[in-house]
Amino acid sequence: xxxxxxxxxxxxxxxxxxxxxTGQAQATGYRYWSFWERTGGHWTYATMGPSSARPDDGxxxxxxxxxxxxxxxxxxxxxxxxxxxxxxxxxAASGLKRVALVLDxxxxxxxxxxxxxxxxxTACARVPADATTAEALAAVAKPLRYDTNAMLCAISxxxxxxxxxxxxxxxxxxxxxKSGSGEKDxxxxxxxxxxxxxxxxxxxxxxxxxxxxxxxxxxxG
Numbered sequence: 001x002x003x004x005x006x007x008x009x010x011x012x013x014x015x016x017x018x019x020x021x022t023g024q025a026q027a028t029g030y031r032y033w034s035f036w037e038r039t040g041g042h043w044t045y046a047t048m049g050p051s052s053a054r055p056d057d058g059x060x061x062x063x064x065x066x067x068x069x070x071x072x073x074x075x076x077x078x079x080x081x082x083x084x085x086x087x088x089x090x091x092a093a094s095g096l097k098r099v100a101l102v103l104d105x106x107x108x109x110x111x112x113x114x115x116x117x118x119x120x121x122t123a124c125a126r127v128p129a130d131a132t133t134a135e136a137l138a139a140v141a142k143p144l145r146y147d148t149n150a151m152l153c154a155i156s157x158x159x160x161x162x163x164x165x166x167x168x169x170x171x172x173x174x175x176x177x178k179s180g181s182g183e184k185d186x187x188x189x190x191x192x193x194x195x196x197x198x199x200x201x202x203x204x205x206x207x208x209x210x211x212x213x214x215x216x217x218x219x220x221g
Contacts, residue, residue, distance in 0.1 A: 029067040031110065032164040033152050034074045035133070036062040038102075043076040050133035051150060057097035058083055061133055063155060065106035065117065067167045077104040079120050087124035099125045099136040105158055112159045 035046040037053075038060035046053060046061075055061055062077030079102060080086070086100035101124070105117035125136035137155065138144055145154035145163075153163035 029069050029073075029167045030164050031067045031112065031162065031167050032065070033155060034064050034066065034068065034071070035152070036064065036077055038062065038081055043081070045071045045074060049150070050137060050152060053133040054130060055097075055099050055133055055136070057092075057099075057129070060086070060100040060102065061136075062102035062104065063137070063152075064104040065110065065155075065158070067110045075106075077102045077120075079104065080122060086122045090124040090126055093126060095129060096126050097129050097131070099127065099131075099133070101125060101137060101140060103141060103155060105155075112162050115159050118156065118158055 035050050035053075036043045037046050037055075038044075043062060050061075050063075053061075060081050060083050062081065064075050064077045066075040068074040081100075081102050083098075083100045086102075087098045090098055092098060100122065102120070102122050104120045108117060111117050123140035125131075125139045127136045127139055134144075134152075141156045143154070143157050144152065145157070147153050147163045151164055154160070
């Protein structure tokens, strides 16, 4: 009876470990505006914030609202991203620079509850030569909203509330990684490793308990 009870205890412990592993495998996403730079015909995640970046004349920069776990998982801006097209109707001016901006307000799946994302658009900001990306954005996409840590929360008033809040992993699939052209490569939520690992632990502990029980019976015989 002692061996049976010990086996049951081991199995219960293994199941608890399995459940804990499953919970830990669930990823957490964040709903926010990501900042991108157009380099060599492809989008790259900006290495500094829009309030620090100072683009050159002729630069193309983008913003995408989506749910993502980190920069490697973030969704790229969609739509046309050609400087000549975006700034074709904005002539150059002495002492000023032109910055093409691509504004992608994301998908309904990534929108905060009760809000609908506006249609994506482009804009050409003509700003002083030393202007930051944030200043270029303010010139064409007001109102902007920032939090107390200077994190960009809203562009053109979207979204109305929230700023970088955590989102359940079940919402994340809609904002999966995109290719440089803006087309979806596909979403992948990834398999949970908790259950297979837990099942392996159960099998291992159960086998050890059975072996121990048999050894005791043989010793007593």
